[in-house]
Amino acid sequence: MKNSGIDYNKFKDFPKSYDYENIEKKIGKIWEENEIYKFSLDAGKNPPRKIIFSIDTPPPYVSSAHLHVGHVMSYSQAEFIVRYKRMRGFNVFYPMGFDDNGLPTERYVEKKYKVNKAKITREEFIELCLKETKIGIETYKNLWKSAGISVDYSLSYSTIDDRCRRAAQKSFIELFNKNLIQRRNDPILWCPHCRTSLAQADIAIEEKNGTLYDIEFTSSQGEGLIISTTRPELLGACVAIYANPEDKRYISLKGQEVIVPVYNKSVPVRYDESVDVDYGTGLMMVCTWGDMEDVRKWKEHKLNTAIIIDTAGRLTQPSGTYAGLNTTEAKKRIVEDLRSLSLIKGEKSVIQNVGIHDRCETPVEFIQAYQWFIKILEERDKFLRASEEMNWHPAFMKERYVEWVNNLRWDWNISRQRFYGVPFPVWYCKGCEEVILAGEKELPVDPLVSNPSVSSCPKCGGTVFEPEKDVMDTWMTSSLTPLINAGWADPERSGNKKFMNMVYPMSMRPQAQEIIRTWLFYTVVKSVYHTGQIPFKEVMISGWGLDKNGKKMSKSLGNFVEPEGIITRYSADALRYWSARANLGQDLRFNEEDTANGRRLLIKIWNSARFLITNVDNGFNPHEKDLAALGLGAVDRWVVSEFERTLKSCEDYMESFEYASALKTLTDYFYNIYCDNYLEIIKNVFWDDDEKSLVRRNKVLNVMYFISCNLLKTFAPFFPFITEELFLSFYRYFEGGESIHLSVWPEYRKELEDDNSVKIVEILLDILSASRKLRTNLNLHQNHKIDKLLIKAMNKDYAEIINGLGDDIKSAARVKRIVFSDEAYFSTANEDIYIGLT
């Protein structure tokens, strides 16, 4: 690049301190104004970016109030890799979505406005949701921008927008046509608080303290039978008594009926191997339905049905006097009644594992209703095979996925009896219940406001249609993010198979560990079903940000650290430094000290660059000659050689997503080799004005430029702000280009590795280290110039090397002369070399 127009004088005024607060704001603006991260299919002439690297980034859900540094950690860790890939010449496709439909948003709005589903109209509710969605998106964007997340925000999608609704509905129709979706009247998981059905993935397990009651039933022959249960309120729903077929105590009950207390109804005795002989009395009551096991027995043994709980979790008429009570109240009442009948024969405290709805923590019940299911149980193998085709980082995270798939119990129920979600593109014929689907061109459609395109039922000719009122599970949409990003359901892209093939399967899916069973799994399901392909090639799973005591940060615990304050006090780059300290997939405690360390590193980077910038001479041109052609001294070759090794190792780490080790390698080099040794050894050349120093100065400047510029580039994925600022205010004049983040990653040049220089400089470093120790022992200032450095070298080769390094040793040890002398008494790390100072 031509550099005759450079104003070298302004380099002399380079700011002494790094004003991160203002500079980060300024750089953020520059990126935005110049659209540095904008995706374009034909992006980049220099360098040409032919291969697309596409990222399926998590769309955060609307409630932005819960954001903490752990989120920044997760997004940053993925972003280190993205920035690295961008500098490696990939055309980065990095869209950001916002997950703002479905129950999470509804829950958030319910809490914030203290409303509930029963007391608000659908329209009012949706309006509030849309309002909060907008606020949430803005808050998120601002935070991600201030954290330096280099997404192309013009590619944003929101899971409630037309595009996403179209995709979700298209997915439904396609799966329906492939016979992978069906509507069934099944017992399902139900949240009495949200009054909606749920899928297995929406359930969390919570340990609760409960009571195990021993209740006396009566056999048809009048014999008392003790049965232990934690749910006496379900007595009215009891449809059978079970024993283990091996249990001799109860063989005689075979064929008998048992009288359920309070209700005085007869239920049959059945046998099943799943009954634990040693639990309680070995007798078990089975209800409609207390848990999944009840459901299984009900199905397999075709038991009677006695439903006594309604959609609000209240007992119904068949429960008799308990009708209208919720389960907790009913339990209390029925226990009182049993007690007065002397039928409670014992009780003890137990810890139960109760399934709760993960959004509202209400214990789930089982009810029966027509629901839409996506078949997943019979296709497990496909989903397991898909996991083999993806590269998992870290590898052990795959196990969690495999475990989940192996433990699936239910097909995926996608029906939700809620308001704010994507509607099913479905009507039912009133005459024959035939399912009428919307046409693909009509999408997105809301059957509550539109009519089907057919005027009569193709099956029975009926002309009256009922719209499906339920909405789809929010994961029905977010499971499509790779396809949404690829324009799979976009009419304007429909002719452009080429684009889809370029970005899909996505190159990388970064995400947090807790949504492996939901987002990751469901995305695999959809991809396999729709395209027969895996959705992405690389899976990158981050750990959690923990608080100081090792607890997961969460709003409810009140232990979360807000990123904004940290960014203000320490800078976004410093927060990213903390994020880079955890190995991928490992949880990391948040420690303000670490961000302070990050800030120290940034300041050091600033100052070391400043040392170069303020010392370049007018007309300085680092590209005049190749480094190798400058006739460098041993120390220069050493620092370059070590850099090349560092670069190689950094690259290898980044390629395997081990950003933490990459950064560690870089900072070790930067501190120990470049700053503390190289700069300390050579800095004399800027103080002395003798002929020798002047000649040396030019070489040193070239070396400093080479190292610091390349090091800056390798730091850029981690610290995008400070590296950009330094690039724009200095290096750009020699490198060209408009952003360090669009510049080319340094080329590893093996020919610059120089083992000989490393060996030679090791001797210098041994002497330097010993002289520093000696100065400390003598209470001498490290820079205080001393007259003589005494050296005793008990090996001829060493003496020769030391002679050759004379100027550098004098410079490094801050001495005027080197004298070989047997009076050198102070040992160095090299047992054949001793030194002394006089």
Add this chain to the structure above:
RNA sequence: GGGCGGAUAGCUCAGUCGGUUAGAGCAUCGGCUUUACAAGCCGGGGGUCGCAGGUUCGAACCCUGCUCCGCCUACCA
């Protein structure tokens, strides 16, 4: 009950293929301020690598068992 991860210096964490005396940062202690940086530099001290066995010439690392912490999962009602 099953699965996964973790336990290394006072604290937060590295530790690659099993290989010299187990590392870093912070903290701590001592020293040093005109000459990139005191938000700095130089130096020191600090470890039974969770416990117990085993394999090996050699183990923080591999094997077995156990303890504690975290997460996921499960039908002891």
